[in-house]
Amino acid sequence: MATETRKESPHLKRFHYTQDVAVDKPFNWQQLVRLLEYLKPYAKTILPIAVIAMLVSTIVRILVPILIGTVAFDMAIENNDANLLMQLIVGIAILYGLSYIGNMIRIKYVNLLGQNVIYDLRKHLFSHVQRLSNRFFDNRSAGSIIVRIMNDINSLQELFTNGIINLIMDVITITTIIIILFVLSPELAAAVIVIIPIMFYISTRLRKNIRRSWQQVRIQQSRLNSHLNESIQGIRITQSFAQEKENTEFFDGVNTDNFKNWKNATRKSAMFRPFVEMSNAFGVAILLAFGSFLIINGNVTVGVFITFALFMNMFWEPISRLGQMYNQLLMAMSASERIFEFLDEEPNVKEKEDAKSLDDIEGHIEFDQVQFAYDEERIALHEISLEMKPGQSVALVGHTGSGKTTIANLINRFYDPTKGAVKVDGHDLRDVKLDDLRQKISVVLQDTFIFSGTIMENIRFGRPDATDEEVIEAAKVVGADDFIQRLAEGYETEVEERGNILSAGERQLLSFARALLADPKIIILDEATASIDTETEVKIQKALKRLLSGRTSIIIAHRLSTIRDSDNIIVLEHGKILEQGNHDELMKKQGEYYGLVKSQFQMLDDL
CATH class of the missing domain: 1.20.1560.10 (ABC transporter type 1, transmembrane domain)
Structure with a gap:
């Protein structure tokens, strides 16, 4: 980044750019x-x-x-x-x-x-x-x-x-x-x-100076775009902390650097x-x-x-x-x-040329001595072995950073394990076609992404060939139909980027409908009910039973009341499995899970 004469506050140092560096190279x-x-x-x-x-x-x-x-x-x-x-x-x-x-x-x-x-x-x-x-x-x-x-x-x-x-x-x-x-x-x-x-x-x-000048222009434009993107998406946080002035000062600095680099490159070109x-x-x-x-x-x-x-x-x-x-x-x-x-960037997760088709699965998931690290200094999973039987509801609990989301990411094959193997119905995920695998899995995240378009198009996203009737039926099952019908244009209501006209709970209900319509064999709920109020959560518990019925489900939740009925609860800590079993079994052991439940209810009593 170009040297700046302005004074930077600690707030401004939150931006780090390590990817783009101007380098002198011969003409290629x-x-x-x-x-x-x-x-x-x-x-x-x-x-x-x-x-x-x-x-x-x-x-x-x-x-x-x-x-x-x-x-x-x-x-x-x-x-x-x-x-x-x-x-x-x-x-x-x-x-x-x-x-x-x-x-x-x-x-x-x-x-x-x-x-x-x-x-x-x-x-x-x-x-x-x-x-x-x-x-x-x-x-x-x-x-x-x-x-x-x-x-x-x-x-x-x-x-x-x-x-x-x-x-x-x-x-x-x-x-x-x-x-x-x-x-x-x-x-x-x-x-x-x-x-x-x-x-x-x-x-x-x-030639050399001009080439480097235009490289610098591209780099600075990338930085400017990055800051703009972050500032717009985080505008509510900026306003809530009254940091508009600091944000504007930083933008002025990046914008000035962009202006200076353009002037320099244009001067040399002229x-x-x-x-x-x-x-x-x-x-x-x-x-x-x-x-x-x-x-x-x-x-x-x-x-x-x-x-x-x-x-x-x-x-x-x-x-x-x-x-x-x-x-x-x-x-x-x-x-x-x-x-x-x-x-030239190659996917870290590659599909083999002779990858097998995965036409139909039961949803049997195995982790065989799986170790995974995001980098050499941070091991997320330590050679864990676990089994999720077809149609079983499995809950992953533990403190932040315990490895819950990493397990979900490996099932989706967003990453490959560093050691060991993740299998579905006995097939190592590295041996099957990616599209076939991911079409059998639906993921519902805490921060649901809503695309620009109509409500109908957003629900249909996971299954583009679904009829309008099937879309509406999926929305009814998860309890989304009520609020959709209250919208001015119903299912044809246009929602802007990230669905800002909808509440967090409404966006989450749409994601449930989207997942149900895709009819997956495996469904992953990653803090999926965290943004839904208690009253709404009670309403969709029945819908969740319909959504999860006959499917292998992986539920990640900090709110332990939502996973009491899970067939198997796996307690994780620092990438290791501490204990597993159903709710009653784990409560009798009075181990880590017992402590988590007690501490959570104690917090509620204190409130």
């Missing part, structure tokens, strides 16, 4: 080739049309100066041939007409090409990110991921819409003009183009055009001085001199664009590095 041609591979699907359709149209307009632009200089001046005007001059005017008008049509087609198809490539690239990146493992998201903020899918890919738009075709056009133009100039007058051509190597040398020297114009001025001076000398000595004609003068404007224009193209390419490479970093 392999990466550019990889980027251009996204043009392959259009290599036989859109791209050829754009290239042909570009060639037509380029040929016309090169022909016109030759016709004006060598034909108009050296032939028609020199010989007072009005008829030839008139034919030339008509011919040039026709050529410009062709150039207009060619440019119109080129602009249309290069934009179509660019938009298609950007669409494909963004789709590819989003689809890939969707398949990455939880560890990937554990280490990155939502804002940094969003900025790569949106901003970084948008940075490539200019490259694909204009840059590539313009690059081809400018290279062809410059090469052809140089050849023509040497054919017309080798001496004058050699004198005029001597400045080109100097210009490219200067531009190359600036140096290219003045260099090109300065080179153009030297070229014009050489043309006037040496060209006049050659005319006086009869080595070149006035028409050739005029052709050189006309080509000078055409010559330096593509040189200028190539300088801008180089900047554009540096920006694109900076963005593509970050995009390919994500695309």
Whole structure:
């Protein structure tokens, strides 16, 4: 992060950015080739049309100066041939007409090409990110991921819409003009183009600084997006602690850093055009001085001199664009590095090529000497073995950090065990298809996520082919139908991101309906009733019996009253199983579970 002159309070130090660091690297041609591979699907359709149209307009632009200089001046005007001059005017008008049509087609198809490539690239990146493992998201903020899918890919738009075709056009133009100039007058051509190597040398020297500057811009944008995302999602906490001023001060700092990095990168990029114009001025001076000398000595004609003068404007224009193209390419490479970093990210949880289908299961779960660690210093589970029989209700209890949610995550195969194996119906989860497994499992979390859309669409999320009647029936079973019917549009009511128009209890009821509609064989309730008041909880206990009936259920709860009827209660502490059994058995043992129950009821008595 850029050094800040402002004073930071401890509050501001809550933000840490460790993922994005600007690094000096040589220009990666392999990466550019990889980027251009996204043009392959259009290599036989859109791209050829754009290239042909570009060639037509380029040929016309090169022909016109030759016709004006060598034909108009050296032939028609020199010989007072009005008829030839008139034919030339008509011919040039026709050529410009062709150039207009060619440019119109080129602009249309290069934009179509660019938009298609950007669409494909963004789709590819989003689809890939969707398949990455939880560890990937554990280490990155939502804002940094969003900025790569949106901003970084948008940075490539200019490259694909204009840059590539313009690059081809400018290279062809410059090469052809140089050849023509040497054919017309080798001496004058050699004198005029001597400045080109100097210009490219200067531009190359600036490459490293410009590249690093644009890297820094992308990094700072990612930080800005991360802070915005966190600030908006945590606005209620910010307001409840009256920290708006501190938040604004921090935002101002990040925003200032972003502004400074943009200014720095833009300033360095802006140096290219003045260099090109300065080179153009030297070229014009050489043309006037040496060209006049050659005319006086009869080595070149006035028409050739005029052709050189006309080509000078055409010559330096593509040189200028190539300088801008180089900047554009540096920006694109900076963005593509970050995009390919994500695309090269491999899921920690991989599906084997010969993974077995899991068409139907009974819901028999086994943990065989399972050890799991989020990192080397933090072991979450210590070689535990347990069994969850089909249709059994299993409760996981223990203090925070005891390993309850880790067990649920391993059943979903969000992570793989460090040692041992997790099995469903005797199948090691590493041997089965991920989609097949997760379609057999429904998860209801404490913090239920509601997507933007209608109530109907949110319930149907886990089973898109469900009918409206099935959706409504699922809502009725869990007791959600009552409040849905009271909404203005009923099941067609639009809910915004995270369902902010609904109460926490209502969002939880929707998640129950969503889980029931998916008809899973295994259901995981992770503090699922924590956000529901006691009265509502009593109402849905019957619905839960319907939801859990015939299914293997894993219930994680701190509120022990909700798991009294579980078939098996597993007490965890620091990733180890202390004891297990049903409620009555564990109470008779007067062990850890007994102590948890007593302490919880003691707290209630104290209230």
